[in-house]
Every structure is written in structure tokens, then in C-alpha cells.
């Protein structure tokens with residue numbers, strides 16, 4: 577059996593320890609004689625899995641009691657609609673457009689009300705985070721929406737926007753649990769888990785309780801009401817049970833690693849190795865303004881499409897998978913999420929040095 581270094585943006589690398597553990601539990605989970613995949617979610621055993629997962633997540637982030645944790649389905653993209661359906665009261669929302677995912681959320685928001693783009697970095701192919709210290713945010717907007725880490729373009733909000741006292745809603749799909757956060761600054765923090773936590777199919781939404789009401793937009797389907805899921809502890813219908821079990825294992829792994837502070841330190845170390853090399857390379861260069869660089873997704877180019885393709889191909893043959901940039905931007909992208917070991921980044925840089933020497 578051989579494992580590659582997987583730099584995929586998502587679904588992405590998971591901790592090897594977790595994979596081994598779930599493999600061991602595959603046929604007989606804790607003496608039940610069955611896999612978690614085969615288990616009714618209405619059992620004591622499964623209840624303990626989902627409750628422990630929530631408890632560990634609350635501990636990791638430090639989530640106070642006035643926030644609900646929901647395990648949902650439909651991908652992060654479903655939240656582009658679910659958020660306006662549940663939170664739009666005045667039907668006005670301010671969006672900050674820093675990439676494709678924020679733009680998709682904004683386009684979806686337009687279906688339900690007045691979606692206003694109050695800032696954007698589209699003018700420079702989303703290679704920076706716009707100044708959000710004094711935006712034109714109307715008094716009656718329901719919330720301000722951001723995508724905190726831009727998976728495709730490799731930028732990150734290192735400072736949250738000044739929302740002028742309005743509720744902040746943030747898509748953290750690609751930076752979930754990569755660093756400590758102050759959840760009290762957010763009304764909603766949500767993310768698909770397939771970037772940094774678990775298998776695709778689970779979305780975690782952490783929502784301040786006062787935002788969870790019966791007062792949704794008309795025709796909001798039952799399944800898209802936060803209140804239904806909150807009142808039923810994410811068990812209104814069959815939850816993505818196996819995915820949540822894996823998320824729970826990853827929460828335990830992060831706790832064992834030292835929690836979010838340790839995770840951030842490790843992520844900074846890994847990103848620094850790669851960015852330091854990019855900054856002095858005469859062949860490769862990063863595409864993002866330095867101060868806005870993501871620790872999770874690192875896009876880079878050689879400047880030649882031909883060399884980029886050659887690099888991706890040789891890298892793959894050497895055991896570095898999924899380094900091709902997103903289909904909308906080209907070039908390369910190394911996604912170095914929590915579970916990417918530091919050796920993976922060190923070996924990638926070694927390989928890049930060799931490629932540079934051979935192709936200079």
C-alpha cells in the first residue's frame with residue numbers, strides 16, 4: 577500500500593491516524609457487530625457519536641451556549657440559499673466579493689432579496705482582500721457576508737470586515753479549524769467539511785441562537801429551516817451519519833495535536849516553508865498579495881503554461897498529487913490543510929528546487 581502527498585483543494589487529505597482507526601472499526605464498531613455506516617441513527621451508540629462530536633467541536637473552538645451547532649447536508653453551496661431564507665428579514669444583504677465562492681453566494685442571494693456587493697477584488701483576479709474598514713453598509717441590511725478563506729485564489733481575511741454592527745456571516749469551508757477563532761464575532765460561521773475536517777456531504781453551521789427563528793422567507797422548505805434542525809439536534813431526518821462520525825474522529829485528532837493554537841502554529845510553519853521558497857525562486861512565483869496570503873491554499877505559477885503543465889505532470893509522477901490550479905485560473909495550487917504533514921511540504925519544495933534547476 578502506498579500513500580501519495582495529496583495537495584487537493586477538496587475533498588482533501590485526512591489524518592492517516594484517523595483513516596487507520598476507522599478502517600479498524602469498519603466491520604465492528606465498539607462491539608456492535610456492524611459498521612457505523614450500517615447503524616440506525618436512532619440508537620444510543622450513534623447518539624453518543626454525534627453528541628461527542630458536537631462536544632469536542634464546542635471545546636476546540638470555545639463555542640458558548642448561545643450558539644447552536646448544526647450538522648447539515650447539501651454542501652456549502654446549499655447554505656448560499658439557506659442563509660438568506662433564514663436570515664433575511666429586511667431582504668437586504670451586503671456581500672464582499674473576494675472570489676468565486678463569495679460570488680456564487682451573492683448571485684444566490686439576489687434570488688431572495690437585494691444583494692449588494694459592497695466590496696470586491698475582481699479587478700485583480702481576486703489576488704487580494706479589499707479594504708473593509710469603512711464600507712458603505714446600509715443601516716437596514718440583515719447581515720454582511722464574507723468567504724473568509726478563498727480556496728481558489730488563495731487569499732484570507734486576516735482581519736474581519738468592519739460590519740458597522742451588523743451580523744457577520746462567514747463561509748469558512750477552507751480554513752475551518754485551522755486556527756483559533758472568536759466565534760462571538762460571528763452570527764453564522766459555516767463550512768463544508770471536505771476541505772479540512774472530513775468527507776464531503778457534511779456541512780457544519782455554527783449559528784447564534786437569536787438568528788434561528790420561525791420567521792423564514794415564505795416557501796422555505798422544511799429541510800432548509802435552521803429551526804427544524806436546531807430543535808431536533810441535527811436529527812430531524814437521517815443525518816450524514818458516517819461523515820459526522822469521521823468529523824468526530826478528526827476533532828479528537830486535533831485535540832490530541834494540541835487544539836487550534838497548535839494547528840495554527842503547524843499551518844504557519846508549513847506555509848512559511850512554501851512561501852519563503854516561492855519568494856526567492858527565479859522560476860516560481862506566488863500570485864497573491866503577501867499580506868493577504870492564505871495558510872491553506874497556495875497558488876503559484878511559472879509564467880509559462882507549458883512549464884506549468886510539465887511541472888504538474890512530473891510532480892504527479894513523483895507522488896505529489898492534485899497540484900494543478902483550479903480550472904478557472906490555471907497554474908498550480910498546493911492545498912496544505914491541517915492533515916498535510918510538514919514532510920509533504922518539505923518534499924514538495926525539494927522537488928520544486930530540482931525542477932527549477934533543471935528548467936531555469
Ligand SMILES: *Cc1c(COP(=O)(O)O)cnc(C)c1O
Pocket residue numbers: 586650651652653654677723725726727747748749750768771
Ligand atoms: C469548496 C467550497 C465551497 C463549495 O462546497 P460544496 O460543498 O461543493 O458546495 C464553498 N465555499 C468554499 C470557501 C469552498 O472552499
